[in-house]
Structure formats: structure tokens, C-alpha cells
Amino acid sequence: MNRTDPSEYRIEGGGYTAVVLALGAAVRELTHDGRPLVVGFGAQEAMPNFRGAFVAPWPNRIEDGRYAFDGVTHELPVNEPERGTALHGLVFDVPWTLVEHTGSSVTLACTIEPVAAYPFEVALEVRFAVDAQGFRTSITATNAGSLRAPYGVCPHPYLVAGPSPLNDWVLELPAATVLTVTPDRLLPVAKEAVAGTPFDFRTAHALGDVQIDHAFTDLERDGAGRATVRVTDPIHGTGTAMVWDGSCPWVQIHTADLPLKPESTRLGLAVEPMTCPPDAFNTGEDLIVLDPGATHRTGWTISAL
Known part of the structure; x- marks a missing residue:
């Protein structure tokens, strides 16, 4: 498919090429000088394992799909039945509207319409752009309704360091705290220090056979308030980095251990x-609450190393 295909949009610049789908604003492909920076999928393939998904108005899981907000209990569709959770929001599988498409950027929009499960109206706009600094994503969420709205957002890229197996990749994750989870449902248990655990990658080292599907916080940031995660392939001398600012105090890391999908495991x-x-939505921790008319902005950048 090419840039004129209304089902997806190709952008190029600074050696980067990205393909973004109109369906879900998903990032189907991202390369730098022809080298894949993320695990992509085919033009005619349904998005597997949430690769490149845009996740809103909540990241990750909501227990039993049930939450209470402003004294009212709501029930969301449980789309992860094996764990009994509502997973990855409401917009990853709906069409987005094109706002603008240039050679190096594309802007898409989607409005979450009020329904019983989420009776709030939130207008989303996401801009993807490439330049010499990398692949940039900027998101604006505006409460277009009359009720206060709970809100959260995240991307879902699977970064690729290089052609070596994931076990050989070196991870640098500047996080001091991990959120432990239940082994069966991956629901939050408690925040714990990473020191002395297999999840301490503050000093970069090989992933090995560690299995991670956890959220991390207490991120070390540079003088501009940015956190950076790096994953490198020491054998081939390549890598990929992801950078974001203080609007995202958390990061989920997942080694993609998928026992029911061995062909997709640890790619x-x-x-x-x-x-x-x-x-x-249940704990309230770092939850964004948008008053009517209020706007929230965030974003992140993926770049080649």
C-alpha cells in the first residue's frame, strides 16, 4: 500500500519510515535506513498481540472490567476473558479520521462517544512525525462532554534491538520501583524496590531468560525531565531507544512471552x-481526571541507536 491508500499512511524523514493505520491509529511498521525498530505486521494482517496499538482511555488492565467513578459503578466489556479483565482501552480497533497527512507527518482524530460503560466524551488527536531525531508521537485528549472523565493513555510498540535473539539484548531501564502482579491475572499487588530482584536494569545488562510483564516507576530522568529506555544488540552493534517526559510517570515492560503463540514469543x-x-480506574493512582473542556497532552519518541 502507498501513501494515498486511505487505510494506512506512510511517512518518511531523517532516515525513518513509518506506516500508521487508520484503524486504531496503530503503528504497523517503523524502520530506520531499512532496519526494523519495532515488531511490525503485514498490510493484510490483523494487528497481532496489540503490536503498535494506541491505548486509551486506560492503559493495561481493569479488574473484572468494573470501576467506580464519582459514585457510579460502570462495567466495561471484558476482552481478556482468560484473565477476566478489560484490556487496553476503547480505541485500538475503531477507525480514526484523517486530519492532515504530509510526507513526514500524519495526524488522526477519534472521539470516544459516551456509552454506559464509559459515559464520557473524550476527543483524541494524535500526531505522528519523523525527522532526524526519530519517530515522534504527540497526543492531545480533550473532555468534550459535560461530565468529569477518568483518562489514561500509552503506546504499545515492541522494540527491536537487532537480529540477535531477545535473550542476548541488553536492556537499560532507569526505574527504581516495580509493580508486582498476581501470576494468574497480572493485576497489581504492590510497589517494590527493584534492587535485588531480576527486574533491576538500572545498570544495563542482558535480558537473558527473565520474563517481564510489569509496570515500573520512580524513573531516573535527565535535566530536561526525560526518561529513556534503551535496548541494544551487542553482537550487531544496533539498538533502539524510547524517550518521554514527566507526563508519563510509569512504563510497562513486556518480554512478550506468549506460550499460546510460540511463533510470536520474545520477538x-x-x-x-x-x-x-x-x-x-480503581486505585486512582496517577489517574488523570479531565474536567469538561480540559485538555491533557503527552508524547514519546522512538529512535535508532
Whole structure:
């Protein structure tokens, strides 16, 4: 498919090429000088394992699909039946409207319409752009309704360091705290220090056979307030980095261990900057509450190393 195909949009610049779908605003492909930076999927293939998904108005899971907000209990569709959770929001599988498409950028929009499960109206606009600094994503969410709205957002790319197996990749994850989860449903248990655990990648080292599907916080940031996760392939001398600012105090890391899908297992490392942790609609931790007319902005950048 080419840039004129209304089902997807190709952008190019600074050595980067990205393909973004109109369905779900999903990132189907991202390369730098022809080298894949994410695990992609085919033009005629349904999005597997949420690769490149845009996740809103909540990241990760909501227990039993049930939450209470402003004294009212709501029930969301449970789309992860094996764990009994509502997973990854409401917009990853709906069509988005084209706002603008240039050679190096594309802007898409989608409005979450009020329904019983989420009786709030939130207008989303996302801009994807490429330049010499990388592949940039910028998101604006505006409460277009009359009720206060709970909100969270994250991306879902599986980063690729290089052609070596994931076990050989080196991860640098500047997070001091991990959110432990239940082994069966991956629901939050408690925040714990990473020191002395298999999840301490503050000093970069090989992933090995560790299995990660956890949220991390207490991120070390640079002088501009940016956190950076790097994954490198030391054998081939390549890597991929993801950078974001303080609007995302959390990041979900997933080594893509998928026992029911061995062909998709450990192909890439999911790195998902999040505005709030899993099940924040219930815990309230770092949950964004948009008053009517209020706007929230965030974003992130993926770049080649």
C-alpha cells in the first residue's frame, strides 16, 4: 500500500519510515535506513498481540472490567476473558479520521462517544512525525462532554534491538520501583524496590531468560525531565531507544512471552510509557481526571541507536 491508500499512511524523514493505520491509529511498521525498530505486521494482517496499538482511555488492565467513578459503578466489556479483565482501552480497533497527512507527518482524530460503560466524551488527536531525531508521537485528549472523565493513555510498540535473539539484548531501564502482579491475572499487588530482584536494569545488562510483564516507576530522568529506555544488540552493534517526559510517570515492560503463540514469543520488547499504572480506574493512582473542556497532552519518541 502507498501513501494515498486511505487505510494506512506512510511517512518518511531523517532516515525513518513509518506506516500508521487508520484503524486504531496503530503503528504497523517503523524502520530506520531499512532496519526494523519495532515488531511490525503485514498490510493484510490483523494487528497481532496489540503490536503498535494506541491505548486509551486506560492503559493495561481493569479488574473484572468494573470501576467506580464519582459514585457510579460502570462495567466495561471484558476482552481478556482468560484473565477476566478489560484490556487496553476503547480505541485500538475503531477507525480514526484523517486530519492532515504530509510526507513526514500524519495526524488522526477519534472521539470516544459516551456509552454506559464509559459515559464520557473524550476527543483524541494524535500526531505522528519523523525527522532526524526519530519517530515522534504527540497526543492531545480533550473532555468534550459535560461530565468529569477518568483518562489514561500509552503506546504499545515492541522494540527491536537487532537480529540477535531477545535473550542476548541488553536492556537499560532507569526505574527504581516495580509493580508486582498476581501470576494468574497480572493485576497489581504492590510497589517494590527493584534492587535485588531480576527486574533491576538500572545498570544495563542482558535480558537473558527473565520474563517481564510489569509496570515500573520512580524513573531516573535527565535535566530536561526525560526518561529513556534503551535496548541494544551487542553482537550487531544496533539498538533502539524510547524517550518521554514527566507526563508519563510509569512504563510497562513486556518480554512478550506468549506460550499460546510460540511463533510470536520474545520477538521484541514491549516498552509502554504510561500516564498511570494498571487498574488506575480503581486505585486512582496517577489517574488523570479531565474536567469538561480540559485538555491533557503527552508524547514519546522512538529512535535508532
